[in-house]
Amino acid sequence: MMPSVTHSAGAADAALDADVVVVGAGFAGLYMLYRLRALGMRAIAFEAADDVGGTWYFNRYPGCRCDVESLMYSYSFSEELRRSWTWSERYAPQAEILAYLRHVAERFDLRRDIRFSTRVVSAVYDEGRNRWQIATDRGEQVAARFCVMASGCLSVPRKPGIPGVDSFAGEWYHTGQWPAAGVDFSGKRVGVIGTGSTGLQLIPQVAKQARHLYVFQRTPAYSLPAKNRPLGPGDSAEFNAAYGTLLETMRHSLTGTLHVMKDQSVLATAPEERERICERLWNEGGAGLMYYFNDIAVDAAANEEIARFVRRKIKETVKDPATAQALTPTEYPIGTKRICIDIDYFETYNRDNVTLVPLAHDPIEKITAHGLRTAHGHYDLDCLVFATGYDALTGALLQIDIRGAGGESLRDKWQAGPRTYLGLGTAGFPNLFLVTGPGSPSVLSNMVVSIEQHVDWIADCLKALHDRKLNRIEPRAEFEEEWMNHVNEIAGHTLFVRAASWYMGANIPGKPRVFMPYLGGVGVYRRKCAEVAADGYRGFDLASVD
Numbered sequence: 164m165m166p167s168v169t170h171s172a173g174a175a176d177a178a179l180d181a182d183v184v185v186v187g188a189g190f191a192g193l194y195m196l197y198r199l200r201a202l203g204m205r206a207i208a209f210e211a212a213d214d215v216g217g218t219w220y221f222n223r224y225p226g227c228r229c230d231v232e233s234l235m236y237s238y239s240f241s242e243e244l245r246r247s248w249t250w251s252e253r254y255a256p257q258a259e260i261l262a263y264l265r266h267v268a269e270r271f272d273l274r275r276d277i278r279f280s281t282r283v284v285s286a287v288y289d290e291g292r293n294r295w296q297i298a299t300d301r302g303e304q305v306a307a308r309f310c311v312m313a314s315g316c317l318s319v320p321r322k323p324g325i326p327g328v329d330s331f332a333g334e335w336y337h338t339g340q341w342p343a344a345g346v347d348f349s350g351k352r353v354g355v356i357g358t359g360s361t362g363l364q365l366i367p368q369v370a371k372q373a374r375h376l377y378v379f380q381r382t383p384a385y386s387l388p389a390k391n392r393p394l395g396p397g398d399s400a401e402f403n404a405a406y407g408t409l410l411e412t413m414r415h416s417l418t419g420t421l422h423v424m425k426d427q428s429v430l431a432t433a434p435e436e437r438e439r440i441c442e443r444l445w446n447e448g449g450a451g452l453m454y455y456f457n458d459i460a461v462d463a464a465a466n467e468e469i470a471r472f473v474r475r476k477i478k479e480t481v482k483d484p485a486t487a488q489a490l491t492p493t494e495y496p497i498g499t500k501r502i503c504i505d506i507d508y509f510e511t512y513n514r515d516n517v518t519l520v521p522l523a524h525d526p527i528e529k530i531t532a533h534g535l536r537t538a539h540g541h542y543d544l545d546c547l548v549f550a551t552g553y554d555a556l557t558g559a560l561l562q563i564d565i566r567g568a569g570g571e572s573l574r575d576k577w578q579a580g581p582r583t584y585l586g587l588g589t590a591g592f593p594n595l596f597l598v599t600g601p602g603s604p605s606v607l608s609n610m611v612v613s614i615e616q617h618v619d620w621i622a623d624c625l626k627a628l629h630d631r632k633l634n635r636i637e638p639r640a641e642f643e644e645e646w647m648n649h650v651n652e653i654a655g656h657t658l659f660v661r662a663a664s665w666y667m668g669a670n671i672p673g674k675p676r677v678f679m680p681y682l683g684g685v686g687v688y689r690r691k692c693a694e695v696a697a698d699g700y701r702g703f704d705l706a707s708v709d
């Protein structure tokens with residue numbers, strides 16, 4: 164155990180308010196606090212919301228649930244915690260995941276170190292004192308040796324800049340800021356804008372309530388059926404019995420899940436055999452189909468075979484041929500935008516009260532007081548729902564005025580796109596750690612696995628610094644350069660760069676188009692990070708400065 168600052172530090176540290184400031188209290192911030200406390204470090208977390216949960220606090224829209232299976236989408240750090248919690252469904256609904264995170268906060272008494280309803284507005288590195296000066300929207304100032312950004316990759320909702328949005332006389336909602344009291348759509352004419360993962364979860368639920376639902380679709384989505392089902396005690400028992408092996412598999416897999424890629428190419432598999440495999444994986448549900456064959460992400464012809472299989476399923480499900488056609492993605496390779504996992508999404512278009520409005524040839528012109536006008540018509544609406552996603556990966560970081568050594572601003576440094584070493588830190592910003600930052604597998608993975616890996620790495624690093632009587636760590640520019648080249652090179656070998664996705668920043672006007680997460684895989688990445696640490700934090704400058 165590391166002694167806390169108040170007991171061990173010398174006079175130079177007397178002005179420290181904390182050893183570490185943590186920004187955010189979702190999966191990442193909570194676990195970071197837990198690890199810091201175990202190290203005996205004094206940590207303060209700031210959270211903009213009035214409770215823990217992050218993603219699962221804000222996204223209370225109907226149908227919201229995880230799309231990585233609940234048993235995998237759980238912390239691994241405490242066996243006691245695992246045994247104290249039972250998931251009720253294969254894909255847990257939002258309320259249950261939020262309850263889980265509240266349970267974690269209570270079980271480990273984490274709330275006492277979290278300042279809720281407090282937004283960090285700036286973080287400035289004071290070079291002379293080797294401290295981060297953190298300022299909040301409540302006027303608080305905290306000095307800390309280290310700062311950990313656990314501020315989330317999908318925590319800044321994006322409302323599209325459609326003209327007239329403020330003139331709408333009805334109610335409007337963003338899925339990422341859903342009212343805690345819920346919304347009753349009964350008897351209402353509802354418009355949903357956005358057909359990504361969130362839209363696909365929401366639409367079937369709203370359709371069950373609304374008088375009429377209009378879905379405004381810019382780009383059709385590839386989606387696989389979740390085949391959600393209740394979990395019984397047997398499921399957890401079976402998972403727990405094999406837990407050690409399963410966890411190792413997840414940690415060393417491509418995506419942090421139990422989908423283990425076979426050494427088998429789509430194109431080298433005979434068509435009948437391929438069909439049999441695709442059909443089996445489709446019926447099992449979930450994302451398995453995306454990770455079975457080894458060439459879907461890199462070979463356009465292989466990808467097209469799988470895309471064709473999914474397109475056929477859409478055609479078989481949706482009764483109206485014109486609607487089926489409009490729902491069928493053809494413009495980008497499957498998997499290069501986040502694959503959706505749905506419950507009755509395509510089936511929903513067979514309902515009489517649901518109308519698809521494809522925008523490809525009938526774009527939105529403006530939102531009016533009473534609805535939405537496209538090039539060819541006007542849709543009268545009582546409610547509008549924006550399922551338009553997030554300013555992903557960099558949004559939350561760049562909302563904060565972060566200034567490093569010499570006053571350099573992170574916004575300036577990342578003007579042409581984020582630059583990091585291992586997604587964990589960025590040159591010029593000493594003692595600043597990012598959890599699941601750009602340049603790490605992050606949103607391409609089961610994020611709980613990736614969050615735990617990062618938090619463990621950061622906590623181990625802090626302990627190593629302490630043990631070696633060091634107090635400053637900073638990525639070296641040339642290692643960052645090399646890492647970014649590696650990240651870009653891998654992305655360039657895949658089909659991912661062919662899609663205008665939020666992984667590329669393409670959903671935000673003016674955002675640089677660079678592929679932000681690391682595609683090398685969770686297992687490979689984990690090994691690289693471990694090697695860097697084992698090699699004395701290769702690529703980082705370490706120092707003791709006071």
Ligand SMILES: Cc1cc2nc3c(=O)[nH]c(=O)nc-3n(C[C@H](O)[C@H](O)[C@H](O)COP(=O)(O)OP(=O)(O)OC[C@H]3O[C@@H](n4cnc5c(N)ncnc54)[C@H](O)[C@@H]3O)c2cc1C
Nearest residue numbers: 187189190191211217218229230231282283314315318610
């Ligand atoms: C609808 C939805 C479904 C998802 N489903 C899955 C899934 O099935 N599997 C998966 O792996 N991932 C999924 N994700 C990704 C999900 O974001 C992560 O799995 C995980 O919850 C991220 O945890 P986090 O703690 O890193 O970030 P978050 O949960 O986003 O928490 C970050 C917190 O930081 C706070 N914050 C940010 N900036 C500041 C600031 N300046 N000051 C104070 N507080 C701040 C925010 O308020 C937020 O509470 C989903 C995301 C969404 C939006």
